[in-house]
Amino acid sequence: MAKRKNAPGERISEAEHAVMEVLWDKNPISAAEVCDQVCAQRDWSIPTVKTLLSRLVQKEVVGTEPDGRKFLYRPLIARADYVGGESRRLVERLFGGRAAPLFAQLAESEALTEDDLAEIEALLREMRK
Amino acid sequence: MAKRKNAPGERISEAEHAVMEVLWDKNPISAAEVCDQVCAQRDWSIPTVKTLLSRLVQKEVVGTEPDGRKFLYRPLIARADYVGGESRRLVERLFGGRAAPLFAQLAESEALTEDDLAEIEALLREMRK
DNA sequence: ATTCTTCGATTACGTCTGTAGCCGAAACGA
DNA sequence: TCGTTTCGGCTACAGACGTAATCGAAGAAT
Structure with missing residues (x-):
């Protein structure tokens, strides 16, 4: 009866959504690249973007893959x-x-x-x- | 800096919205009456409803008028x-x-x-x- | 008048959200 | 090999939100 969770279901916040948009537009990309896009519109700093990315990873709506020393991110939901x-x-x-x-x-x-x-x-x- | 808000514009949260629905349906009514409606659907207690009502009043989307010793509430936005x-x-x-x-x-x-x-x-x- | 009952107001508190700083490990340059 | 740069990860913290208990004043009952 509750509306709880389908497969991907953790709630995505407004700020997180902005990050998702960037990932949907182009992926997989690094945190820095995400910031390039999103920090232009919303006036954020790198740490902010990284926090949002890790929250999205926790929520299992974004996945990571190692790329040398860094990580690349890609959306797990369409x-x-x-x-x-x-x-x-x-x-x-x-x-x-x-x-x-x-x-x-x-x-x-x-x-x-x-x-x-x-x-x-x-x-x-x-x-x- | 904080987030902006204009005259009509204080954000209404999900829970607050449930209270607004009751007020739109019938008004002006007392906090107890609001609870009668809303506590049936969401499983809330009176104090919760009163908190939400006062927050809505603060946000200036709900107005009050004294009715004897108590207050009646009515929505200020359509x-x-x-x-x-x-x-x-x-x-x-x-x-x-x-x-x-x-x-x-x-x-x-x-x-x-x-x-x-x-x-x-x-x-x-x-x-x- | 004294007590019991009602309300609104105040206070509480854990979680989520927005925003960001700091730290340690890995990679790179010298 | 040693310092410097670069990342991701952990930590932080204020404000909003969901939820609720408690307090104090005004009325009602006796």
Whole structure:
């Protein structure tokens, strides 16, 4: 009954997510390389990135492989899985599990561009077959 | 430096959100009444609910009005605003601000029911005019 | 008036999160 | 071989969060 854990399931925090994005973009890479990417956007220092990386390793969502004296990191979960999980969680929590109200909400708050609409229409048409 | 917050914006936590849901459903109500609702679902005790309420008051998202010797609480922000904000935040963080990929994601992870599809189609048709 | 009951307010405390410093071992340069 | 640089690993610490007990004042009951 609890929502606890599927295979990969340890919760990923906001800051950790930023690190994951970098890893999804390119991997495997070293801590320093991760910092190159992420320290540009969020104003972090190397130690911070290393802490986040080790927490992610602990949570078993990031794996390591030795590369000479250093380590290379790579994600152990697919971005699509993470993103899907977060999306479903939001729909669950805020819209009683129904996606339509989310859509309505986005529409109302003008978060939908003309392009979005067209794209969604296309997707719908495709799913209809 | 610490994290920023603007007028409406103090972050509402998961547990606090549960309390907000109760207040949105019925208000103004007393702490005890909030507990009646929320302690049924989450297994909390009165002190917990009161703590959450006072934190929400501090964050200025819940207001109080004296009712004899006790207080009645009511939300100061609309549910639609909160929900809209959270939705936009998710779309921003996970989909680069584009809603279409969210939709695709939900579709792929089978989070869309037949009803959802129909409803969304209807909404789309309506927006098309 | 004295006690019993209610509340809100204050305090507590372990965990998680954001952010970072320090240390020791390994690799490198001389 | 010896110091210097480079890493990963452990340690730290403040603020947020989840959860709750305790205190003190205002009312109610007798």
